[in-house]
Amino acid sequence: MHHHLKTQSQRNLCFFSIGLIFLIGSCNEPLTNVDNAKEKLAIENGYLAHEGFRRSLLFVKAWLAQADQESGLIPRNLKESIDIWNAKDAAADNYPFMVLTSAILDPALYNGKMAKILQTEIELTSRLDRLPDTYSFTKKGFDKEEIDKDEIIFGSSEYIKDGLLPLTEYIGHTPWSERMIALIDDIWKNAIYETAFGNIPSLNVEVNGELLQALSRVYWMTADDKYLNWAKRLGDYYLLGDQHPTDDIEVLRLRDHGCEIVSGLCELYVAVANSDAEKAAAYKPHIYRMLDRILEVGINEDGLFYNQINPVTGKVLDDKIADTWGYTYNAYYSVFLQDKYEPYQKAVIKALKNLHNYSQYDWEDGSADGYADAIESALNLYNREALPETKEWIDSQIQQMWSLQDSAHRKATEAYRNTGIIEGWHGDGNFARTSIMYSLWKSQGVTAFPWKKELYLGAIPLENGILVSLVSDENWEGKIKFDHQRHQSIFNLPLDYPRINQLPEWFTVNKDQKYLVNFSKGESSQTYQGKELMDGIEIKLEKGHQISFVVSSKE
Structure with missing residues (x-):
């Protein structure tokens, strides 16, 4: 099915129907008879999404060179x-x-x-x-x-x-x-390291934290018990032995290269809570004791984590703020989602509400990687707690991060400045990771194929659906694809708990559900299966023409 903007005379036409907005007009002309504020916000999000995508592709091509x-x-x-x-x-x-x-x-x-x-x-x-x-x-x-x-x-x-x-x-x-x-x-x-619970592959808390995260997800994806059993071996070692992260370990990093053990153990707790009630009961008091102790001695007055603490004595060993603060709060929010334990939700919300105090903060001494981790921290949790002050902070910080790709950044290699390379080291990839994450937020997970540098696509959520706006500087023809509940369809997770480096889900369609979409005055609302929206709706755009449409659930 094609929706083709045909003639110059159509530019000033606007049509409105229940559950649908269809607009044709120059992107510089005011639009009437619709909620202009929402339509304007959607296309502004399109410009922001485009910026993140453009910069990410620039990074890729510069590094490939x-x-x-x-x-x-x-x-x-x-x-x-x-x-x-x-x-x-x-x-x-x-x-x-x-x-x-x-x-x-x-x-x-x-x-x-x-x-x-x-x-x-x-x-x-x-x-x-x-x-x-x-x-x-x-x-x-x-x-x-x-x-x-x-x-x-x-x-x-x-x-x-x-x-x-x-x-x-x-x-x-x-x-x-x-x-x-x-x-x-x-x-x-x-795995060569012998423990009372069986051999494990490492004694490094970072490695074992990473493996706990991977095993907990791959278990659900594959339905193979061996992955959960390996994860339990690590869980037993840290929670039921003498390696408890806050009882027994005198140096605990609450930033990356250490904080992974906290998230990993909590991911395992969610996994066993949904598959092994006996093991979940054994782990629960030790998980809560770890999380409570970190909140007791590991956060500042704004609720953000210090880089490093001695959880046994309560001494702060490095009082700089962890750029990966949200990685650890993912653990708290996951336990909240699983057990409905509200103090952990409140701890997350406190940190999100105080981010405005860090609008000029040099994450990791102003590194783009530091900004990326801090922004990702906020984005992943904003996906669960959509606070307006968090949105404002993310929007401001992404601009600061992006500026580092353009400037003569002090950490960049001189020969590669202004090429698309950010700082000339492996952390540049995290710039792209967070930019893509941000852009998918601004498009609510909707993507265009083929993507072109002349095309701008943005979206905003509505109560029962999504408002999408598109405009192109050149003629464009392709498909608009909608996101789905990837935590279920790919990983088969029992719940969508926040995960390190996750690409959050925004507007998602169910492949078996029906949705209303309409593109023109002459057509009644078209019904699509979610699978069709995932595969993509065909669109044709003429240069300079802007359309906005609503997709809403029929059920």
């Missing part, structure tokens, strides 16, 4: 580590968000060069079974002669949690999800 010419792999950074590819940085933080950007904005790049990089990586870097090791471009082989099992497992766990999990959450079952499961399996194949 720096790929190793022979292997095609992305270097760790453009400075001292330009000769190597490694799992914990290049693969975990940069490459996956080049894949994500391409999946949304450039399918040919996604199916071509991005897929080829994955194949090359597996062929060249797999060393301990299928687990990757650091690869040198000049040596055309591994950077170190000896195998460091701990380092290989650390890099693989980073790649899984930071890169492959969020990719899978958005694009579903692909070669990247297969790579993720292969890495998990081989990490546990090489």
Whole structure:
């Protein structure tokens, strides 16, 4: 079905019907007979979404230009580590968000060069079974002669949690999800550390926190008990043994590279609460004691987490504010969703309401990566608690983060300034991750295929649906696709609890449900199955013409 804006004479026509707005007009002309404020807000969101998408694609192409010419792999950074590819940085933080950007904005790049990089990586870097090791471009082989099992497992766990999990959450079952499961399996194949609860693959809290997150989700995705059993082994080690994060460990990082254990244990708690009541009852008091102690000694007056504490003595070891504050609050909100324990919800809301005090805060000393983590923290929780002050803070902070791509940023490599590269290290990928996350919020998860730099698509939520606005600087023809409940359809999770590096769901359609959509005065409201909206509605736009339409549920 095509909805084609045909003639110049149509530009000033406006039609209104219940459950539908259809507008044709120059994007610079006032529109009448409709709720102009909502329509204006939707197209303003389209400009913001476009900015995030444009910048992300610019980042991808700039980094691809720096790929190793022979292997095609992305270097760790453009400075001292330009000769190597490694799992914990290049693969975990940069490459996956080049894949994500391409999946949304450039399918040919996604199916071509991005897929080829994955194949090359597996062929060249797999060393301990299928687990990757650091690869040198000049040596055309591994950077170190000896195998460091701990380092290989650390890099693989980073790649899984930071890169492959969020990719899978958005694009579903692909070669990247297969790579993720292969890495998990081989990490546990090489679990050599003996404990009272069975062998575990690491004694590093970051690694084990990352594995807890991955195992808890992959268990639901695969329905394979081995993943939950491995996660329980780690849960027992930390909650039922002598490694409790706040009872027994005297240094607890509440920022990344440490906070993962808090989120991981709470993800496991949600998993067992929905699959193993006996284990959930065993874990519950220890989970609550951990969370309560962190709130007691680990937050400032605004409810944001310090970088590092001694939870045993209560001493603050690093009083800077964690840019990843929302990663830890994901854990609190997850337990709130599971148990309806309101003090944890209130702790999250307090932090969200006080973000205005951090509008000029230099996250990680002004790093784009620091801004990305702080903005993601807010976005993921705003998805659950839509406070207007949080929205204002996110909108202001994204502009500050974006400006770092344009400026002569003090951390950038001189030769690559103003090319699309942000700071010239693997953290640049997090800039794209958060920009994509922000853009999908501004489009309410609606995407255009093919995406073009001339096309602007934004949306706002309505009580029973969504208002979408589009305008293009050139003629455009393609499909508008709607998001779905990915936490169910891809991961089969029991509930949509907040997760680190998650791409939140905004407006979603149910594939079996019916929806009303209408595009012109001469047509009655068209009924679509949710599956049809997911596959895409065909649209034709003429240059300079703007349309807005409402999609609403029939049930």
